[in-house]
Amino acid sequence: xxxxxxxxxxxxxxxxxxxxxxxxxxxxxxxxxxxxxxxxxxxxxxxxxxxxxxxxxxxxxxxxxxxxxxxxxxxxxxxxxxxxxxxxxxxxxxxxxxxxxxxxxxxxxxxxxxxxxxxxxxxxxxxxxxxxxxxxxxxxxxxxxxxxxxxxxxxxxxxxxxxxxxxxxxxxxxxxxxxxxxxxxxxxxxxxxxxxxxxxxxxxxxxxxxxxxxxxxxxxxxxxxxxxxxxxxxxxxxxxxxxxxxxxxxxxxxxxxxxxxxxxxxxxxxxxxxxxxxxxxxxxxxxxxxxxxxxxxxxxxxxxxxxxxxxxxxxxxxxxxxxxxxxxxxxxxxxxxxxxxxxxxxxxxxxxxxxxxxxxxxxxxxxxxxxxxxxxxxxxxxxxxxxxxxxxxxxxxxxxxxxxxxxxxxxxxxxxxxxxxxxxxxxxxxxxxxxxxxxxxxxxxxxxxxxxxxxxxxxxxxxxxxxxxxxxxxxxxxxxxxxxxxxxxxxxxxxxxxxxxxxxxxxxxxxxxxxxxxxxxxxxxxxxxxxxxxxxxxxxxxxxxxxxxxxxxxxxxxxxxxxxxxxxxxxxxxxxxxxxxxxxxxxxxxxxxxxxxxxxxxxxxxxxxxxxxxxxxxxxxxxxxxxxxxxxxxxxxxxxxxxxxxxxxxxxxxxxxxxxxxxxxxxxxxxxxxxxxxx
Amino acid sequence: xxxxxxxxxxxxxxxxxxxxxxxxxxxxxxxxxxxxxxxxxxxxxxxxxxxxxxxxxxxxxxxxxxxxxxxxxxxxxxxxxxxxxxxxxxxxxxxxxxxxxxxxxxxxxxxxxxxxxxxxxxxxxxxxxxxxxxxxxxxxxxxxxxxxxxxxxxxxxxxxxxxxxxxxxxxx
Numbered sequence: 001x002x003x004x005x006x007x008x009x010x011x012x013x014x015x016x017x018x019x020x021x022x023x024x025x026x027x028x029x030x031x032x033x034x035x036x037x038x039x040x041x042x043x044x045x046x047x048x049x050x051x052x053x054x055x056x057x058x059x060x061x062x063x064x065x066x067x068x069x070x071x072x073x074x075x076x077x078x079x080x081x082x083x084x085x086x087x088x089x090x091x092x093x094x095x096x097x098x099x100x101x102x103x104x105x106x107x108x109x110x111x112x113x114x115x116x117x118x119x120x121x122x123x124x125x126x127x128x129x130x131x132x133x134x135x136x137x138x139x140x141x142x143x144x145x146x147x148x149x150x151x152x153x154x155x156x157x158x159x160x161x162x163x164x165x166x167x168x169x170x171x172x173x174x175x176x177x178x179x180x181x182x183x184x185x186x187x188x189x190x191x192x193x194x195x196x197x198x199x200x201x202x203x204x205x206x207x208x209x210x211x212x213x214x215x216x217x218x219x220x221x222x223x224x225x226x227x228x229x230x231x232x233x234x235x236x237x238x239x240x241x242x243x244x245x246x247x248x249x250x251x252x253x254x255x256x257x258x259x260x261x262x263x264x265x266x267x268x269x270x271x272x273x274x275x276x277x278x279x280x281x282x283x284x285x286x287x288x289x290x291x292x293x294x295x296x297x298x299x300x301x302x303x304x305x306x307x308x309x310x311x312x313x314x315x316x317x318x319x320x321x322x323x324x325x326x327x328x329x330x331x332x333x334x335x336x337x338x339x340x341x342x343x344x345x346x347x348x349x350x351x352x353x354x355x356x357x358x359x360x361x362x363x364x365x366x367x368x369x370x371x372x373x374x375x376x377x378x379x380x381x382x383x384x385x386x387x388x389x390x391x392x393x394x395x396x397x398x399x400x401x402x403x404x405x406x407x408x409x410x411x412x413x414x415x416x417x418x419x420x421x422x423x424x425x426x427x428x429x430x431x432x433x434x435x436x437x438x439x440x441x442x443x444x445x446x447x448x449x450x451x452x453x454x455x456x457x458x459x460x461x462x463x464x465x466x467x468x469x470x471x472x473x474x475x476x477x478x479x480x481x482x483x484x485x486x487x488x489x490x491x492x493x494x495x496x497x498x499x500x501x502x503x504x505x506x507x508x509x510x511x512x513x514x515x516x517x518x519x520x521x522x523x524x525x526x527x528x529x530x531x532x533x534x535x536x537x538x539x540x541x542x543x544x545x546x547x548x549x550x551x552x553x554x555x556x557x558x559x560x561x562x563x564x565x566x567x568x569x570x571x572x573x574x575x576x577x578x579x580x581x582x583x584x585x586x587x588x589x590x591x592x593x594x595x596x597x598x599x600x601x602x603x604x605x606x607x608x609x610x611x612x613x614x615x616x617x618x619x620x621x622x623x624x625x626x627x628x629x630x631x632x633x634x635x636x637x638x639x640x641x642x643x644x645x646x647x648x649x650x651x652x653x654x655x656x657x658x659x660x661x662x663x664x665x666x667x668x669x670x671x672x673x674x675x676x677x678x679x
Numbered sequence: 680x681x682x683x684x685x686x687x688x689x690x691x692x693x694x695x696x697x698x699x700x701x702x703x704x705x706x707x708x709x710x711x712x713x714x715x716x717x718x719x720x721x722x723x724x725x726x727x728x729x730x731x732x733x734x735x736x737x738x739x740x741x742x743x744x745x746x747x748x749x750x751x752x753x754x755x756x757x758x759x760x761x762x763x764x765x766x767x768x769x770x771x772x773x774x775x776x777x778x779x780x781x782x783x784x785x786x787x788x789x790x791x792x793x794x795x796x797x798x799x800x801x802x803x804x805x806x807x808x809x810x811x812x813x814x815x816x817x818x819x820x821x822x823x824x825x826x827x828x829x830x831x832x833x834x835x836x837x838x839x840x841x842x843x844x845x846x847x848x849x850x851x
Contacts, residue, residue: 045744
């Protein structure tokens, strides 16, 4: 839907999406071990004799550790571990996401990113669902994620699961092209105080203070405070420098309630200020110009999760959160409150079935305020989302597992949505798994598509003697975009030190978004109001695959390589008047490569580097190579010094084609130094 | 993916999972095959105190696995001490991540006391060090035992365990 005439979508907002439902993922270390068995069985080997214990293999290399956890998963999933993040030198969640194979991560400004798997990235990328500890951060204003809002003390992140392909059955709407599931460590993992100071060309100063310890007899508490001051990317031709500063803090408490029950209460609060260049339009010459725009994000959230695993392995989880967000800028402002309640139960049914079902409810209240160029109607909304899902994992034989289930949900924008999936995983031998899936997922409409009126530009002297005003208007008939995905994957670990993960996909989309011409009405003053509206006049396919290989060259040195291929085949309804509906295909790199090395030079020194190749984006963005390098010195367990450069070889060039707000900021080689202290 | 609330969520901290799952089972066996001097326990159902000193690589695993178990009539109670200075009464001690200096200081404090000290790397078991210590060989968990350390601590360890151990004193 990005057309040259219609730079579209704004940057903004709205809702729709409701999305996600989230199966709370409990980062409990009780899951340690062999994930595919009952918890107790997996962890308790005390019934084995000493002789038996001595005959069991231990997973030692990081390759096999990672591979083991993933081995039987019937989906294309990659896990970014805490260690990966630490060694990458990433200072924000989007930067850490560059580590995930098959994900297209393009930086747009100091805080804005275009992130998606299998295409459809953009400032308003709307087909990736993002969760932080079970809380959906997918905006209901526009279908997508405001990345500047999303940050944490990165050391608190246990792992980031990046799922390519649909996850609608478990997670609900908008988990279309993938899911990014960010999971933090349990509070008990932090005992003491840590300080992180980071300074550099771009991250002028990042300070993170964390502390944790026992809370009463059976609880743990951890808390953090973080401030950042950032800037330093190459500005667009307008020369308007971008920068950002933020202050945030949060906490997490975990309580062992006994009898298999646990309670987690956690929350965050933040304020983030951004400056960037945006394009503005006016009805007289020069018709458009760039100006500096300030955007402020403030918000806070509080989440509680109770879960209990009974003796028989039945797990019951009840989770609720409240999330308040505010965005304030010249173009639009928004206040939003989300209240979410989720219930889930997982239990064995007979010997071979593992059933899980869940119920969800979300209430959202929002108030949007526009400006001269943007209007919301209605400005205030109060919407409900109801959902239910059920899924069965059927262990058909020792080697074959079938997984099938569906989600049913009702949202305010598109009504009832059904998102079923069926998957299988077939393991042959000890370390090889073949999996496949057919799944349906929907991307539900948003406020942007149904509620807005947004001035997209002025065309001087069109037709001669008039100026045409392009006004994007909401379309209540805009429907969900629908995906049916066919996937096939193979995971194998031929030796203790090597692993290979291959996923192939065919995504079949219906009702893809297009931007159509509406009515043209003279409104006086030599102006003609040409309306545009969203419609669903495109179908098509994407297909391709991702390959990830890892090898441990020695105990101290691991290499990882990945390649992803993405091809588009879109067809537009002849009735469509969209000027360039297929532009979306040009906004995804056809080929991406990544090579990453983690090397312990000595027990106390680390050398890490990574290289990326990202294909051209149509005619507008050339292919590029980007490099990161980091040297780390850990004189004691709790003291670490890192120096590094990010964005090598890719100086001054943008990573994404101009969007609704004009040109984006260019990448730079950015030096940093980071000091970690623990007390 | 069982054990986790939904399909795609993976086991937490996959890194050491299985290694320490195994080691937890070994620890249980060590307690089972060790006899403490008479009078160590006042009553047959007094708990065996197993302390982890330094950073605990097991996470909450020991609670899950051992706290339900009994050795004879003795339940097992898990204690944790962040530093050597904090160490109080214990019947068995697992050495978490500690510096050589911290270990030496711990050995000195416990010299002559009937405490089963278990290390987590090769070379820690010795006549004036740990009684036993894990190591990995060919991808499997192995353990070394110092018979001299057993004697000095006044413990008795069953031959069923010793026959599987790498006995430090037999190395040449």
